[in-house]
Amino acid sequence: MRIFVPFDPRRPKTRLGSIFDDDEREAFATAMCRDVCESIEGAGHTPELLATQAVDIDVQTTVDDRSLSTVVNDSLTSVDLPAAVIMADLPLITPATVERLLSTVGDVVLAPGMGGGTNALIVRQPDFRVDYHGGSYRKHRAQARAIDADLAQIDSFRLALDIDEPRHLVEVLLHSDGHATSWLSRNGFEGRNTGGRGTVVRTDPASSNRAE
Amino acid sequence: MRIFVPFDPRRPKTRLGSIFDDDEREAFATAMCRDVCESIEGAGHTPELLATQAVDIDVQTTVDDRSLSTVVNDSLTSVDLPAAVIMADLPLITPATVERLLSTVGDVVLAPGMGGGTNALIVRQPDFRVDYHGGSYRKHRAQARAIDADLAQIDSFRLALDIDEPRHLVEVLLHSDGHATSWLSRNGFEGRNTGGRGTVVRTDPASSNRAE
Numbered sequence: 001m002r003i004f005v006p007f008d009p010r011r012p013k014t015r016l017g018s019i020f021d022d023d024e025r026e027a028f029a030t031a032m033c034r035d036v037c038e039s040i041e042g043a044g045h046t047p048e049l050l051a052t053q054a055v056d057i058d059v060q061t062t063v064d065d066r067s068l069s070t071v072v073n074d075s076l077t078s079v080d081l082p083a084a085v086i087m088a089d090l091p092l093i094t095p096a097t098v099e100r101l102l103s104t105v106g107d108v109v110l111a112p113g114m115g116g117g118t119n120a121l122i123v124r125q126p127d128f129r130v131d132y133h134g135g136s137y138r139k140h141r142a143q144a145r146a147i148d149a150d151l152a153q154i155d156s157f158r159l160a161l162d163i164d165e166p167r168h169l170v171e172v173l174l175h176s177d178g179h180a181t182s183w184l185s186r187n188g189f190e191g192r193n194t195g196g197r198g199t200v201v202r203t204d205p206a207s208s209n210r211a212e
Numbered sequence: 213m214r215i216f217v218p219f220d221p222r223r224p225k226t227r228l229g230s231i232f233d234d235d236e237r238e239a240f241a242t243a244m245c246r247d248v249c250e251s252i253e254g255a256g257h258t259p260e261l262l263a264t265q266a267v268d269i270d271v272q273t274t275v276d277d278r279s280l281s282t283v284v285n286d287s288l289t290s291v292d293l294p295a296a297v298i299m300a301d302l303p304l305i306t307p308a309t310v311e312r313l314l315s316t317v318g319d320v321v322l323a324p325g326m327g328g329g330t331n332a333l334i335v336r337q338p339d340f341r342v343d344y345h346g347g348s349y350r351k352h353r354a355q356a357r358a359i360d361a362d363l364a365q366i367d368s369f370r371l372a373l374d375i376d377e378p379r380h381l382v383e384v385l386l387h388s389d390g391h392a393t394s395w396l397s398r399n400g401f402e403g404r405n406t407g408g409r410g411t412v413v414r415t416d417p418a419s420s421n422r423a424e
Contacts, residue, residue: 097367112369115379116386116403116410135405137386155309157324160369167327174328174349191328193347198328 001102001122002079003045005059006068007033007088008052015165019202028183032163033057033088035178040086042095043102047086050075072130082124090119091172091180092158101159106152108144111159112137119159125149170198213314213334214291215257217271218280219245219300220264227377231414240395244375245269245300247390252298254307255314259298262287284342294336302331303384303392304370313371318364320356323371324349331371337361382410 009026016025033049037059040047049061050071064071076083084102086093101111101120108128113119118136127147131139144151161171163180172180173191189200221238228237245261249271252259261273262283276283288295296314298305313323313332320340325331330348339359343351356363373383375392384392385403401412 100367112387114373114383116382116405135403135410138403155312155368155370157369157372158367160372161326170328171326175324191347191350193328198347 001045002075002083003040003047004050004072004075004083004085005033005036005040005047005088006050006072006085007055008068009033009055010052016163019166019169024187028180029089030055030057031179031183032091035091035176035180036086036088036093038178039093039095039098043098044095045098045102048075049088069130069132072132076123076128076130077126081126082122084120084122085130086120087113087162089162089164090159091163091176091178092161093156094158097156097158100156101154104152104154105150107149108140109152109154110137110140110144111154111156113160113162117162119162120154167199169200173200174198213257214287214295215252215259216262216284216287216295216297217245217248217252217259217300218262218284218297219267220280221245221267222264228375231378231381236399240392241301242267242269243391243395244303247303247388247392248298248300248305250390251305251307251310255310256307257310257314260287261300281342281344284344288335288340288342289338293338294334296332296334297342298332299325299374301374301376302371303375303388303390304373305368306370309368309370312368313366316364316366317362319361320352321364321366322349322352322356323366323368325372325374329374331374332366379411381412385412386410 009029020028034057037047037057047059049059051061051063052065054063055061072085107125109122110118111120116135116137118140125147128144128149141151161168163172169184169189170191173184188203190203192199192201221241232240246269249259249269259271261271263273263275264277266275267273284297319337321334322330323332328347328349330352337359340361353363373380375384381396381401382403385396400415402415404411404413
C-alpha cells in the first residue's frame with residue numbers, strides 16, 4: 001500500500017511556541033516525522049513524504065507547497081488504491097500501530113485526532129477526497145457516507161495524539177522512545193507530576209523557557 | 213470477570229467547574245458513569261460500582277468513602293482474579309472497547325490515560341496493587357515489572373480520554389451518543405470549529421457560562 005506522510009516544516013507546531021524557539025520547533029517536528037517514517041518502515045512499508053520544502057530526512061520526498069488537502073488529494077488520485085495518509089506529528093505510533101491501521105477493513109478508514117481532526121486514513125474507494133480544514137473528522141465521516149463507502153474508525157490513542165501543545169510532551173516521554181523522545185531529553189525536558197495530569201518541565205539551565 | 217467502576221460523585225471533575233456549576237458537574241459525572249456501566253453491560257458483563265456515597269444509578273453499588281487506591285485494592289484482593297477496574301469518566305467507551313480490553317492478554321493490562329493516569333486495568337496476578345495518586349501509569353508499569361508480571365498496554369483513544377476539562381467535551385459530542393452526549397445537548401452545548409482543534413460553546417441563553 002502507498003503510504004503518504006504530509007509534512008510542513010515551515011510553520012510547524014505554532015502552539016509549541018511557548019516553550020520552543022523557531023529552530024527548536026522545526027527540529028522537534030523533524031524528529032517526530034522521523035519517528036513516524038521509521039514506524040512505517042518497521043511495519044514493512046515505504047513512507048513517501050509530501051513536504052512543503054526540502055527536509056533532512058532520508059525518505060523518498062516530494063516537495064509541493066500547495067495546501068495540505070490539495071497535495072493529498074492529488075497523491076490519492078494519482079496512485080492505485082488502497083493508499084494511506086499518516087500525519088507527521090504522531091511520535092507515539094509504533095510499527096504495531098501502523099500494522100493495526102493498515103489491517104483495518106473498510107472503504108474508508110479514519111483515525112480521529114484529538115479535537116476533531118483526522119490523523120490517519122486509508123482510502124480504498126476512488127471517490128473519496130480529503131478536506132483537512134477545520135473539523136476534518138466530521139467532514140470525512142459525512143463524505144464517506146455520502147459516497148456510500150463502508151466506513152471504519154480505528155480506536156488508537158497513539159494515532160489520536162498529534163503533538164502540538166506543551167501538555168502533550170509528557171505523553172511523548174511516557175509512551176515513546178524514538179527521535180522525539182531523545183530530542184526532548186537532550187534539550188532538558190523531564191516529566192513531572194504536579195497533581196492531576198502530568199506535565200513536563202525544562203531543566204536545562206541554559207534555557208530561560210519553562211514548559212507549562 | 214469482576215469489573216469494578218470507582219466513582220466519586222462528591223467532588224467530580226473540578227476542572228469542569230469553569231463551565232458547569234456544582235449540580236451540573238455531578239449530573240454530568242453521573243451521566244458519564246451511566247455510559248460506562250451500560251457499555252460494560254453491553255459487552256455482556258456486570259459492572260460493580262465502588263462509590264463514595266449513594267448514587268442514582270441502577271447498578272450494584274458498594275459505598276465506601278476511603279481513598280480510591282485503598283478501596284480498589286481491597287476489592288481486587290477480595291475476589292477471584294482476573295478482575296478489571298474501569299474509571300467512571302470514560303463516556304467514549306463502547307461495548308466493543310470493553311470487549312477489546314477484556315480480551316487483551318497479560319498478567320497486568322493497563323489502559324493509559326492522558327497525562328499519565330491509568331484509566332482501566334486488568335489484574336490476573338495476585339501480587340499487583342494499584343496506586344492511583346500522581347503518575348499512576350508509570351508506577352503501575354514499574355510495579356508490574358517488579359513483580360515479574362507479564363505487562364500489556366491497550367492502545368485505545370476511547371479508554372485514554374477521561375473527561376475532566378472543557379476541551380474534552382467536543383470529543384464526547386463527536387465520538388459518543390450516550391447519556392453524557394444527551395446531557396450536553398440538553399444543556400445547550402454544541403461543537404464548534406474555531407480554527408485548529410474543535411471546541412464546544414454553550415448556546416443555552418438561560419446560562420451565563422460559556423465553554424472555553
